[in-house]
Amino acid sequence: SLDSHASTEVDWSQFAYTQYVTNSDYLCNSVMVFESLDRLSSRADRVMLYPSKMFKSDNDTSLDAELIIKARDEYNVKLVPITVQHKNNADATWADSFTKLLAFNQTQYSRVLSIDSDSMILQNMDELFLLPPAPVAMPRAYWLPPDSHTLSSQVMLIQPSKAEFSRIMAKIESASNNDYDMEIVNDLYGGSALVLPHRPYDMISGEYREENHTKYLGSEDEIWDPVAAYNEAKVIHFSDWPLPKPWRPQPEDILLKIQPPCTSINGTEDCTTRTIWKSFYTDFKIKRKVSCPPIISYCLVSYVYRRFVDPDGDDWCGIESPAEHFV
Known part of the structure; x- marks a missing residue:
């Protein structure tokens, strides 16, 4: 099993779980994910990409700031302020979708695991960081027609790099307003991604x-x-x-x-x-x-x-x- 490869010799500081935040709802969801990772004793770093306007300093008394401080102090989350990306004529969902892909630019890590925050993490997943190298690894969207071979972007194991992020940016620039993160990553990696088993890594509640x-x-x-x-x-x-x-x-x-x-x-x-x-x-x-x-x-x-x-x-x-x- 993958778990058998995990050892104390692994430098876990080169790996991170990432969460992206675009609004208060998703901030709370992300804190919930980090609470789960903390409770499950995950060893990789934890990184929150959050809008810089949400948290300026520890003197900030807003609800958002309280939650961000809680994530940092109670769950050892590293904070990365970002500017939420928007595209002309696109709705907020598109902005959320784009912001998720900033995980490809977190080059301070050799590997990051992006998990949608509208999820529940039930078990430790550290073993994924020890998979063979690949620019990205994703499960299939098993609920879609099998012959579509569509990858799910709900869980993405990413090797951040400037080159891959440039490809992502170029694809975003040419994408239509109906293209979201799932279309973009399938366009780029549909034929080359390492495929994760959706059992156990991506079940939908439905x-x-x-x-x-x-x-x-x-x-x-x-x-x-x-x-x-x-x-x-x-x-x-x-x-x-x-x-x-x-x-x-x-x-x-x-x-x-x-x-x-x-x-x-x-x-x-x-x-x-x-x-x-x-x-x-x-x-x-x-x-x-x-x-x-x-x-x-x-x-x-x-x-x-x-x-x-x-x-x-x-x-x-x-x-x-x-x-x-x-x-």
């Missing part, structure tokens, strides 16, 4: 709502075992259309409508798949409280304000009942 798991299992013969699949997975990426991302309000009617059905085995009801799927969302909320207490405090105040002062005010916190946040 897999638990599928009736047929052949794409994920990679076999028509293997029998789906929801517990074994969960125990095997190292990264679960939240992708559950039409359900919003887990930090957004989760409409109860949609939850009930799309949750995995229970099955009947020898006359006994089995709700294991449903239970595990629902646990993704409850676990996320619990971890968010641990990692982002300033955000939770703000959201509670925001909830009260909207409840009694401005019912039509913008809500990015997703609080339906304040009681659920006093656990």
Whole structure:
């Protein structure tokens, strides 16, 4: 196994997990990722690429600054201020997408592992840094048609270099507004990337709502075992259309409508798949409280304000009942 190659002789300071931040939502998500890496005793460095305007000094008392300081002081995160990149006539999603690719320019490291922050890391992944050299390694987007051979940019093991970053920049300059990071990296590396196994490195949460798991299992013969699949997975990426991302309000009617059905085995009801799927969302909320207490405090105040002062005010916190946040 890859784990058997990990040893105390490895210079872990040449490797890093990277997170990119473009707004407050993703800042909290990134802090959650770093909390997981810290709890799982990852040995590589941790690097946050964040907008320079978010944090000027330790005297900054903004919510964003509090979280950035928390990441630095509690989870040993190295801070790299950046300017969030924009392209004319492109939406914010495109800016987020471009900013992710700045990982290719972190040449202070020989290898970086970029993981989308709307994910949960369940197990240590340090072994990936010890894979054979390749400009980039990615799993297949297994949920897409198999003959597309599309790579997933949700997890990218990158060898940063000026040359590769120049190629990325050139591709971005010529890209249309409908081309995002996934299209760009597939364009450049679709035929040459080292392919990571999506089992265990890139499961999407919606897999638990599928009736047929052949794409994920990679076999028509293997029998789906929801517990074994969960125990095997190292990264679960939240992708559950039409359900919003887990930090957004989760409409109860949609939850009930799309949750995995229970099955009947020898006359006994089995709700294991449903239970595990629902646990993704409850676990996320619990971890968010641990990692982002300033955000939770703000959201509670925001909830009260909207409840009694401005019912039509913008809500990015997703609080339906304040009681659920006093656990």
